[in-house]
Amino acid sequence: MDNASIAEWILCRLTSKERAASMVGDLVEIGERKGLLWFWLSLAGVVLSSVWRRPLAFVAAFYAGMWAVGGFQMAVVGVHAQHRPPEYPWVPIFLALGMVGSALWAMSFYAAIRYGLQDRTGQMAFAWTGLITTVIYLWWQPVILGVCIAAALFLASVCLLNGKRRKSVLIVAVSVAALLGAEILTAFIGSRYQHFLLSGPWGTREWEEHPSASWAYGCMLVLSFWVATAVWSRMHNWLTRSQRLESEVDG
Amino acid sequence: MYILDNLKKINYIVVLMKPPASLGEFEQVVLLAILRLEKHAYGVTIRFEIAACTGREPAPGALYTTLDRMEEKGIVHSWFGEATARRGGRAKRYFALTKAGLAALVSAQRAYRSLLDGLDLLGDANG
Numbered sequence A: 001m002d003n004a005s006i007a008e009w010i011l012c013r014l015t016s017k018e019r020a021a022s023m024v025g026d027l028v029e030i031g032e033r034k035g036l037l038w039f040w041l042s043l044a045g046v047v048l049s050s051v052w053r054r055p056l057a058f059v060a061a062f063y064a065g066m067w068a069v070g071g072f073q074m075a076v077v078g079v080h081a082q083h084r085p086p087e088y089p090w091v092p093i094f095l096a097l098g099m100v101g102s103a104l105w106a107m108s109f110y111a112a113i114r115y116g117l118q119d120r121t122g123q124m125a126f127a128w129t130g131l132i133t134t135v136i137y138l139w140w141q142p143v144i145l146g147v148c149i150a151a152a153l154f155l156a157s158v159c160l161l162n163g164k165r166r167k168s169v170l171i172v173a174v175s176v177a178a179l180l181g182a183e184i185l186t187a188f189i190g191s192r193y194q195h196f197l198l199s200g201p202w203g204t205r206e207w208e209e210h211p212s213a214s215w216a217y218g219c220m221l222v223l224s225f226w227v228a229t230a231v232w233s234r235m236h237n238w239l240t241r242s243q244r245l246e247s248e249v250d251g
Numbered sequence B: 001m002y003i004l005d006n007l008k009k010i011n012y013i014v015v016l017m018k019p020p021a022s023l024g025e026f027e028q029v030v031l032l033a034i035l036r037l038e039k040h041a042y043g044v045t046i047r048f049e050i051a052a053c054t055g056r057e058p059a060p061g062a063l064y065t066t067l068d069r070m071e072e073k074g075i076v077h078s079w080f081g082e083a084t085a086r087r088g089g090r091a092k093r094y095f096a097l098t099k100a101g102l103a104a105l106v107s108a109q110r111a112y113r114s115l116l117d118g119l120d121l122l123g124d125a126n127g
Helices: A003-012 A017-034 A036-051 A053-083 A087-115 A120-138 A142-161 A163-197 A204-209 A211-250 B002-016 B025-040 B043-054 B060-072 B099-116
Strands: B076-084 B090-097
Touching (some): A017 A036, A017 B076, A036 A053, A053 A087, A053 A211, A087 A163, A142 A163, B043 B060, B090 B099
Antiparallel strands (some): B076 B090
């Protein structure tokens, strides 16, 4: 295997075969004059500039999601204790909003780092995240609740009327659903594993005695975020490819 | 129906009012190089054109990331050309500006020109 073939194989892990071949072809063409060291240093530069966003975006999404889960729990418990809304329908509504909101926080951070703040789909996720977060923290103020509901209805209507925004909403919805589904599966499998290890209630001592349970939950949670971010990434590629084809037809 | 019609009107106005995409400095440099090269703009020639005009050779990583990002934004489009023996039988990926890309570049250059208006920055006094 010669240098160019190895370089092409490496780049194929990050982009399409055709693009990888054209990049390596460019490097081979310039490398004739600049030498082998330049070729490999340039390849390292191409690889680094292509991949740095992905791991950073994933880590940020994980932390944002976990932070939001904790923050929303505190907010819901605190506001509930202070204002005592009727059990039904507020408890299921808060539960649903908290779960969707934390998933949206995770996906918004992922999109912002991976695709930049000007990305339409990321902006859409941030808009819904802002609305849900405001409702969770300030639902007991009727004016703010009313404004949030009106804004949500307006946003939903505007999204449904435009094809590109409809696709963006679809990406946000499917990714959030994937994360929530994977988290529910994590909770189910984790609880079965806990029961397998030790039936009955678990306290601090039980968790310390069975560290594999914490590890199992942690790994499955990371896997859940990986599934959701992979769904977002694939669907985003599909969206940008279709938009590119449209703009090529227009151009 | 009345509400739906009004929402459609608002949506239409929002689409019409959409400004051209904003471009960074390096993005403008790359787009101008592509324009200068006309139908011969691919990785190697774009890099050489930028080096010849600005005296700075862009790193291949920065150039490909910028080109991919601009393609995702619909500012440029690319197609694969002929494969040559010099490149080990690998095809060239050519680039051209889309309508949206040209509009964004014109808008950015107009902004530069209006900022330069009234200044003698490019005159004899500054070499």
